[in-house]
Amino acid sequence: xxxxxxxxxxxxxxxxxxxxxxxxxxxxxxxxxxxxxxxxxxxxxxxxxxxxxxxxxxxxxxxxxxxxxxxxxxxxxxxxxxxxxxxxxxxxxxxxxxxxxxxxxxxxxxxxxxxxxxxxxxxxxxxxxxxxxxxxxxxxxxxxxxxxxxxxxxxxxxxxxxxxxxxxxxxxxxxxxxxxxxxxxxxxxxxxxxxxxxxxxxxxxxxxxxxxxxxxxxxxxxxxxxxxxxxxxxxxxxxxxxxxxxxxxxxxxxxxxxxxxxxxxxxxxxxxxxxxxxxxxxxxxxxxxxxxxxxxxxxxxxxxxxxxxxxxxxxxxxxxxxxxxxxxxxxxxxxxxxxxxxxxxxxxxxxxxxxxxxxxxxxxxxxxxxxxxxxxxxxxxxxxxxxxxxxxxxxxxxxxxxxxxxxxxxxxxxxxxxxxxxxxxxxxxxxxxxxxxxxxxxxxxxxxxxxxxxxxxxxxxxxxxxxxxxxxxxxxxxxxxxxxxxxxxxxxxxxxxxxxxxxxxxxxxxxxxxxxxxxxxxxxxxxxxxxxxxxxxxxxxxxxxxxxxxxxxxxxxxxxxxxxxxxxxxxxxxxxxxxxxxxxxxxxxxxxxx
Amino acid sequence: xxxxxxxxxxxxxxxxxxxxxxxxxxxxxxxxxxxxxxxxxxxxxxxxxxxxxxxxxxxxxxxxxxxxxxxxxxxxxxxxxxxxxxxxxxxxxxxxxxxxxxxxxxxxxxxxxxxxxxxxxxxxxxxxxxxxxxxxxxxxxxxxxxxxxxxxxxxxxxxxxxxxxxxxxxxxxxxxxxxxxxxxxxxxxxxxxxxxxxxxxxxxxxxxxxxxxxxxxxxxxxxxxxxxxxxxxxxxx
Numbered sequence: 001x002x003x004x005x006x007x008x009x010x011x012x013x014x015x016x017x018x019x020x021x022x023x024x025x026x027x028x029x030x031x032x033x034x035x036x037x038x039x040x041x042x043x044x045x046x047x048x049x050x051x052x053x054x055x056x057x058x059x060x061x062x063x064x065x066x067x068x069x070x071x072x073x074x075x076x077x078x079x080x081x082x083x084x085x086x087x088x089x090x091x092x093x094x095x096x097x098x099x100x101x102x103x104x105x106x107x108x109x110x111x112x113x114x115x116x117x118x119x120x121x122x123x124x125x126x127x128x129x130x131x132x133x134x135x136x137x138x139x140x141x142x143x144x145x146x147x148x149x150x151x152x153x154x155x156x157x158x159x160x161x162x163x164x165x166x167x168x169x170x171x172x173x174x175x176x177x178x179x180x181x182x183x184x185x186x187x188x189x190x191x192x193x194x195x196x197x198x199x200x201x202x203x204x205x206x207x208x209x210x211x212x213x214x215x216x217x218x219x220x221x222x223x224x225x226x227x228x229x230x231x232x233x234x235x236x237x238x239x240x241x242x243x244x245x246x247x248x249x250x251x252x253x254x255x256x257x258x259x260x261x262x263x264x265x266x267x268x269x270x271x272x273x274x275x276x277x278x279x280x281x282x283x284x285x286x287x288x289x290x291x292x293x294x295x296x297x298x299x300x301x302x303x304x305x306x307x308x309x310x311x312x313x314x315x316x317x318x319x320x321x322x323x324x325x326x327x328x329x330x331x332x333x334x335x336x337x338x339x340x341x342x343x344x345x346x347x348x349x350x351x352x353x354x355x356x357x358x359x360x361x362x363x364x365x366x367x368x369x370x371x372x373x374x375x376x377x378x379x380x381x382x383x384x385x386x387x388x389x390x391x392x393x394x395x396x397x398x399x400x401x402x403x404x405x406x407x408x409x410x411x412x413x414x415x416x417x418x419x420x421x422x423x424x425x426x427x428x429x430x431x432x433x434x435x436x437x438x439x440x441x442x443x444x445x446x447x448x449x450x451x452x453x454x455x456x457x458x459x460x461x462x463x464x465x466x467x468x469x470x471x472x473x474x475x476x477x478x479x480x481x482x483x484x485x486x487x488x489x490x491x492x493x494x495x496x497x498x499x500x501x502x503x504x505x506x507x508x509x510x511x512x513x514x515x516x517x518x519x520x521x522x523x524x525x526x527x528x529x530x531x532x533x534x535x536x537x538x539x540x541x542x543x544x545x546x547x548x549x550x551x552x553x554x555x556x557x558x559x560x561x562x563x564x565x566x567x568x569x570x571x572x573x574x575x576x577x578x579x580x581x582x583x584x585x586x587x588x589x590x591x592x593x594x
Numbered sequence: 595x596x597x598x599x600x601x602x603x604x605x606x607x608x609x610x611x612x613x614x615x616x617x618x619x620x621x622x623x624x625x626x627x628x629x630x631x632x633x634x635x636x637x638x639x640x641x642x643x644x645x646x647x648x649x650x651x652x653x654x655x656x657x658x659x660x661x662x663x664x665x666x667x668x669x670x671x672x673x674x675x676x677x678x679x680x681x682x683x684x685x686x687x688x689x690x691x692x693x694x695x696x697x698x699x700x701x702x703x704x705x706x707x708x709x710x711x712x713x714x715x716x717x718x719x720x721x722x723x724x725x726x727x728x729x730x731x732x733x734x735x736x737x738x739x740x741x742x743x744x745x746x747x748x749x750x751x752x753x754x755x756x757x758x759x760x761x762x763x764x765x766x767x768x769x770x771x772x773x774x775x776x777x778x779x780x781x782x783x784x785x786x787x788x789x790x791x792x793x794x795x796x797x798x799x800x801x802x803x804x805x806x807x808x809x810x811x812x813x814x815x816x817x818x819x820x821x822x823x824x825x826x827x828x829x830x831x
Contacts, residue, residue, distance in 0.1 A: 042649075042651055042657070042659060043659075043701070043705070043744070045657075045658070045743070045744055046651050046652075046657040046658060046659050047657075048651070048652065048657075050652065050656050050657050050743075051652050051654065051656050051657070060725075099725075100723075100724055100725050103725040103726065104715075104717075104721045104725075104726065105714075105715065106714060106715030106774075106777070106779070106780075108733065108736045108740045108777070109725070109733075110730075110733060111727075111728050111729065111730045111732075111733045112730070113730065114727070115727030115728050115729050115730075116724075116725060116727065117725050140740075143656075143741065146656055146741070146743070147740060150740070151715075154713050154714035154715070155714055157709055157712075157713060157714055158712075158714040189694060218651040218652040218653065218657065219650055219651050219652075219653065220651045252630075254653075254654045255654075331656075334655075335654060338654075338655065338673060339654070454641075455644070456640075456641040456644070498644055499643070499644045499645060500644050500645035502608050502610040502611065502645065502695075503610055504608060504609050504610050504694065504695050505647050505694055505695040505696075505698050506647075507640075507644075507647050507648075508644035508645065511644075
């Protein structure tokens with residue numbers, strides 16, 4: 001790497017990340033005429049939104065009666081009441097408009113016979129406040145994320161958005177008042193370090209599923225936004241809540257959409273039993289993801305797994321019409337053949353619960369503004385999509401609500417920025433004199449480190465620790481031990497060494513910098529999980545079992561609150577859940593059953 | 595069963611230290627139960643030598659990052675089964691584009707051509723409150739088109755694109771052009787055809803069909819190009 005000098009470029013706004021949320025926000029900014037820079041580690045259409053399969057939820061009611069209020073009820077229930085009901089109402093009310101807009105942008109949705117957007121059932125989405133499954137997931141075959149990401153990118157091409165492709169943001173710039181003034185970023189092709197000085201910064205950096213050994217997530221999903229926010233003193237919210245998707249391909253981890261079950265797929269154990277009937281008599285295979293994943297692990301733990309090691313269950317669609325599979329689930333068939341060596345028309349697919357989605361993240365309100373622990377907003381800082389916690393997913397996200405989240409909050413954060421920039425001063429607030437010191441010191445350390453730890457081995461150690469100590473079922477002793485293990489790994493992370501010192505497209509350097517972010521996410525997860533002494537949604541622990549006083553192990557008296565993890569001092573604080581929606585009545589606390 | 599050791603010949607070039615590119619011979623032990631795809635083995639190689647550079651992301655053939663030339667044929671590393679590869683496995687960057695480093699090429703020209711076809715829906719009629727309607731049959735016309743992942747396997751296997759990357763749109767760009775021409779919601783069909791009616795932009799395609807052979811998503815750019823040509827003929831009479 002050549003000398004560490006830094007140039008400064010000025011913009012109205014900078015967006016970090018060009019997945020669904022970043023691209024949706026960018027449309028608002030570009031069309032409003034703001035001078036905007038969109039930074040992405042990968043070419044925009046390679047962002048991980050591209051891998052979403054089953055659909056995006058909206059109560060369009062194209063195939064049967066539906067209502068946003070039912071959608072809201074399902075989302076609150078899905079969140080195990082940890083979601084903020086103002087943000088959830090906002091999202092569910094905006095859903096039809098958000099999806100229709102996307103159709104107008106050119107998204108190639110599948111169609112009903114009347115020519116409307118095709119909708120399929122999905123887990124946890126019910127009609128009439130939890131009665132029976134409803135068709136709410138708007139789909140483009142089983143490639144909804146791909147079709148959506150390309151449509152959003154294409155709309156940005158039309159809007160002339162300025163992209164900085166294959167740039168990795170390294171750190172937030174924050175001044176003594178706490179105001180965010182942009183980011184420092186690395187151009188991967190040249191190794192150049194540039195400050196993007198801006199009036200507003202939107203993080204749309206996606207999730208960090210790569211903290212787990214077995215994950216549906218792409219290599220790039222390393223929680224860069226969370227790492228940057230944590231290092232800049234922003235507390236991270238509800239990090240103990242991670243979604244394990246029921247159907248990752250056994251061994252490979254590649255995602256098989258819940259849409260397979262929406263189209264009639266059935267989970268079976270080694271006795272060929274449709275075991276979900278025992279765990280969720282009403283919704284069966286279309287119960288919420290946390291419920292299905294736990295049922296699967298229970299079946300495996302009790303010896304009813306399939307295969308020589310009895311370590312997976314089967315997803316069966318052999319009873320479906322092959323024409324339906326070819327039309328509605330063609331991508332799944334390709335994936336099964338490629339990664340399981342199985343044609344699902346002829347034989348069932350081996351599946352296991354696999355880390356998929358981070359419910360927690362950078363705390364925001366439903367305007368996409370980042371909020372401090374006291375409820376005030378962080379001037380100049382916004383976040384949307386998986387990296388943000390609005391919180392609409394609470395303790396467990398419903399399938400298809402992630403694509404909806406990134407559309408609705410991508411847009412609302414974009415609108416907030418347009419408003420703030422137009423109302424605010426013309427001149428940029430001055431950068432503090434030492435704005436680049438911290439980042440340059442990090443880079444310098446990495447360039448000169450001798451006798452340090454291997455990035456690859458340290459990352460593997462981190463991933464295996466998370467997998468073993470903080471999985472689908474959690475155990476008190478394992479969590480306590482997990483915290484101390486992660487703290488040890490953190491020490492190694494701060495001393496990583498790379499062999500490659502080239503300035504040009506140095507992927508070793510990028511992976512080391514990504515590991516700096518992964519460790520913040522892993523640590524916040526383990527520490528938050530160890531501290532939450534109840535079971536709720538995706539966080540289920542052995543010492544908080546199902547009792548008459550606390551059904552499902554949920555303890556509303558002590559734990560109906562959001563966790564906030566503070567990097568400084570590795571401390572936790574808590575804040576109340578917003579139980580009051582915007583216009584309707586509170587969806588009252590209830591025991592969750594499907 | 596493939597042998598536990600695999601032989602590779604990999605194109606290496608780091609402009610910071612190499613005067614010229616060279617082919618590096620590497621052998622590596624394989625665990626056939628875990629290492630199934632070429633990308634699995636590349637990950638393993640990179641763990642031993644962190645300077646080996648290539649793009650990758652989703653590892654499931656949907657993001658289009660890890661396109662490269664594998665034993666003389668373009669493909670995605672994450673979808674390439676190692677047991678089917680002849681050894682030594684020769685890995686080169688995609689042909690016809692400038693190499694930045696190792697297996698990483700500069701894709702500027704490829705994306706420039708993609709952008710040149712106005713790859714977005716053009717419909718200036720005031721949008722209805724609800725979705726624009728489209729029959730399932732009309733929607734079906736987009737199948738085999740919208741699934742393109744912009745990996746560039748096709749365009750960089752096309753001799754016409756190698757000779758004229760600045761003037762010939764190339765199979766990926768043309769497939770995407772037809773994706774909008776074929777969309778009943780798009781109102782710019784005539785303008786799109788006008789734009790392509792050019793000795794280079796469209797007509798440099800000589801139906802060599804390398805694009806069809808290499809597409810990792812089994813798409814057929816040649817057929818899309820044929821349909822564009824057909825529409826031009828039909829509109830002329």
